[in-house]
Amino acid sequence: MEWPGLYNYWIVIFLMMAGLYIVMARANLIKKMVGLSIFQVSVFVFYLTMGKVSGGTAPIVIDGDPVYSNPLPHVLILTAIVVGVATLALGLALIVRIKESYGTIEEDDIEKQETDA
Amino acid sequence: MSHHLVVRVVSKLLIPFILLFGLYVQFHGDFGPGGGFQAGVIFAAGFILYALVYGLDNAKRIIPEKYIRAGVALGLLIFAGTGVASLLMGGNYLDYSVLAEEAPKGQHLGIFVVEFGVGLTVASVMIVIFFAFAGRDHQIDEKEE
Amino acid sequence: MVLTVLLIIRLHNLFAIVMLSGIFSLLAATFFVVVDGVDVAFTEAAVGAGISTVLMLGALMLCGRTEKIPDRKTVLPLLVAVVTGAALVYGTLDMPYYGDPEAPIHQHVAPRYINDSLAETSVPNMVTAVLASYRGYDTLGEVAVIFTAGIGVLVLLSRIKLGRRKEDEDAA
Structure with a gap:
């Protein structure tokens, strides 16, 4: 009972900060999208961690009197995942257009072209 | 990828099962894990696998793009239309209890229809997005190895 | 991970x-x-x-x-990430432990879903019941978002393709 404790939250925070770091520190736009999706997944992990009840089972009604985990975070995250992939696709589409207009997907090069122009 | 015999044969075997599994997840979602979002994604994955292995043009011949684009809008319309239907039958918007004589049955029917709308939209959007990306560069099925 | x-x-x-x-x-x-x-x-x-x-x-x-190997400085982003992370870790010290059935999240809305959803919707899978019925508006909004994203990708990526198709027709 004692062991997992707050450990899960710390993993989530590490993943979240790793995603944040990738978004801030890397100039490549596709890598930024990967960082963004890592950040997203860390939030999903956080929600589902909170929804877990120890000794609980998946929230599908079965015979007997089991303990169910909290279904509410599952619902929220289920929709969030699919919306996440839709927005990811939109971001990638924008990146493809940027590549076509500027010929590069490195943020620094784009900036240089903008200041030169 | 036309010269990869193993990939072609194995995916030909797998695709019907992926699509069947997608339908199972869609319509069994009331009783087990599953539902519109998952089913839509699995269904789309089946078609995307086909497009990857057999090329985009073959995939477009099987499901013409205009039908998928119609599906994108149709799914959302089914969802919103269910709400309007319950409105017309004297309930609140998206209150499925009035769709059948007994409230739980109406709820079950409403959930079923709405999940179908969700699945249709999700599957169509995923396929449309994939076609949009792959359609930019027709060599995609050659390069992707 | x-x-x-x-x-x-x-x-x-x-x-x-x-x-x-x-x-x-x-x-x-x-x-x-x-x-x-x-x-x-x-x-x-x-x-x-x-x-x-x-x-x-x-x-x-x-x-x-x-x-491209980035030549920009990475010290500042690292610092921001570490400081934010430290603040969040400090925040978790008050959080309920993993799997604690007494946590506040399990006290408010969830018991209603767990106890009544089968009788009210006759759908055994609570996630489906909550998704489509109790939070119907929410899900409708999400579907609208997916719809919009799909339209957005189409608009962004298919403009040149339409032009190309015309050229093909002219050639043929």
């Missing part, structure tokens, strides 16, 4: 990064099974490891597959 993320930070080959992010999603999906989110695990496995990987590969084909 931690290992894959560290690799993603270190590597500069975008192809490997995309593959690793697929593996990362799959690991996340297994974690979701452990914490009883079977529906979520389902979706994450299909979306994260399947479709988003394919989409990223598609984008890579159009954009080139290696990242």
Whole structure:
């Protein structure tokens, strides 16, 4: 009972900060999208961690009197995942257009072209 | 990828099962894990696998793009239309209890229809997005190895 | 999961990064099974490891597959990330422990869903019942978002293709 404790939250925070770091520190736009999706997944992990009840089972009604985990975070995250992939696709589409207009997907090069122009 | 015999044969075997599994997840979602979002994604994955292995043009011949684009809008319309239907039958918007004589049955029917709308939209959007990306560069099925 | 993320930070080959992010999603999906989110695990496995990987590969084909070695300073972002992380860790010290049935999240709305959803909707899967019925508006909004994203991708990516199709017709 004692062991997992707050450990899960710390993993989530590490993943979240790793995603944040990738978004801030890397100039490549596709890598930024990967960082963004890592950040997203860390939030999903956080929600589902909170929804877990120890000794609980998946929230599908079965015979007997089991303990169910909290279904509410599952619902929220289920929709969030699919919306996440839709927005990811939109971001990638924008990146493809940027590549076509500027010929590069490195943020620094784009900036240089903008200041030169 | 036309010269990869193993990939072609194995995916030909797998695709019907992926699509069947997608339908199972869609319509069994009331009783087990599953539902519109998952089913839509699995269904789309089946078609995307086909497009990857057999090329985009073959995939477009099987499901013409205009039908998928119609599906994108149709799914959302089914969802919103269910709400309007319950409105017309004297309930609140998206209150499925009035769709059948007994409230739980109406709820079950409403959930079923709405999940179908969700699945249709999700599957169509995923396929449309994939076609949009792959359609930019027709060599995609050659390069992707 | 931690290992894959560290690799993603270190590597500069975008192809490997995309593959690793697929593996990362799959690991996340297994974690979701452990914490009883079977529906979520389902979706994450299909979306994260399947479709988003394919989409990223598609984008890579159009954009080139290696990242330029960045010459910018990374000290400031690292500092921001560490400080934010430290603040968040400090925040978790008050959080309920993992799996605690007395946690505030389990006290308010969830018991209603768990106890009454079968009688009210005759759907045994609570996640489906809550998704489609109790939170119908929410889900309608999400579907609208997906719809809009699909339209957005079409608008962004198919303009030149339409032009090309006209040229093809002229040629034919």
